[in-house]
Amino acid sequence: VAARTATASPASSSRAVVMTxxxxxxxxxxxxxxxxxxxxxDKGALRVGTVTPGPGDYDVTSWxxxxxxxxxxxLTSLDELAGFSGLDAVDKAKVEAWFNNSGVGAKKRSADEVESVAQLNPKKMKAAEMKKTLKANGIDATGSKDELQGKVQETVKRAAAEAHYMKMTVPQLKAVLEANTQLKGGAKQELLDRCVDGKVYGALPRCPQCGGGVLRVVYPSQTGHGGQGKFSCPGxxxxxxxxxxxxxxEHVERLPWVEP
Ligand SMILES: [Zn+2]
Ligand SMILES: [Zn+2]
Structure with a gap:
């Protein structure tokens, strides 16, 4: 037992310093x-994987x-981004733009950006402005004027929620999730995303079958799903x-979101 402890402890302490x-x-x-x-x-869409050490000897990648x-x-250099050198020229350019536009010092600007999106009134916007806003938020900018308006409205709602939660610390975000009986694990960005999703679409209910798990959801599209999608219980x-x-x-009732 002593020998096992001796080998286990350097391994776990070195795991603790493994960077994402x-x-x-x-x-x-x-x-x-x-x-x-x-x-x-979608298959072929550019995605970024965050690789963190999992509970065992394997890594967990979230996309x-x-x-x-x-x-x-x-992430201070694109050389540290695995897979970058293998991308085609078009994808490389997209990733470079992403890297440069949201890099060091961008935190303040992005809070301002979110705040400015939250102030938009889609009813007063021209189609071209709405398309520009949607593209800047990574949302498909096609559709009729009504469809664009619906998408912008949803984007504005999400930005308002994001602006609200961005100001919070990790313990504050956890308190919000706790008050809504939502999962509290994960990095700050995940807590923030969970709070934004809950505020806009409602809290995810507990599983009606086992009563223990909090349901998870996958939406069929980025907007227009109204908080409905494929629900499953993680146990x-x-x-x-x-x-x-x-x-x-395929349909569950989302619960009213509360602010503690
Ligand atoms: Zn269940
Ligand atoms: Zn996404």
Whole structure:
């Protein structure tokens, strides 16, 4: 036992200093969903993977659309971005623009940007302005004027929620999630995304089948889903015993979101 402890402790302390790493590339399939907007990532779409050490010996990669991923502060060079050198010229240019526009010192600007989107009134905007806004927010900018207006309205609502939660600290975000019985794990960006999603579409309910898991959702599109999509139950831990659950649904009632 002593020998095991002796070998285990340097391994776990070296694990603690392992930095998160990032990778980029076109999605190989349309099976993964974006941790940011929770929509499916279409096959071929540029996505960024955040690689963190998992609970065992393996790493966990969470994916986001390029547009849904803020440039991480600890990514200081594109040489550190796995997969970048293998991209084609068009994708390289997109990733370079992403890297340069949301790089060091962008935190303040992006808060201002979010705030300015939150102030927009789509009813007073021309189609061209609405398209520009949607593109800048990484949302498909096609459709009739009514459709564009609906998309901008939703973008404004999301930006207002984001502006609200961006000012909060991690413990404050966790308190909001706690008050709504939502999952509290993850990095700050994930907590923020979860709060924005809940404020705009309502809280995710507990599983009606097992009563223990909080449902997760994958949206069929970035906008216009109204908080509905493919729901499933991740199961839950009952003390130290994991309870599996196979609950799936296409429609569940989202619960009123509360501010503690
Ligand atoms: Zn996304
Ligand atoms: Zn369940």
């Amino acid at each position: 790493s990032y990778q980029v590339g076109p999605a190989a399939s349309n099976r993964a969903s974006c941790k940011g907007c929770k929509a499916k990532i 986001r659309h390029l547009e849904c991923q803020k440039h991480p502060k600890n 839950y831990y009952d003390d130290d015993h994991f309870v599996r659950c196979n609950f799936k649904a």
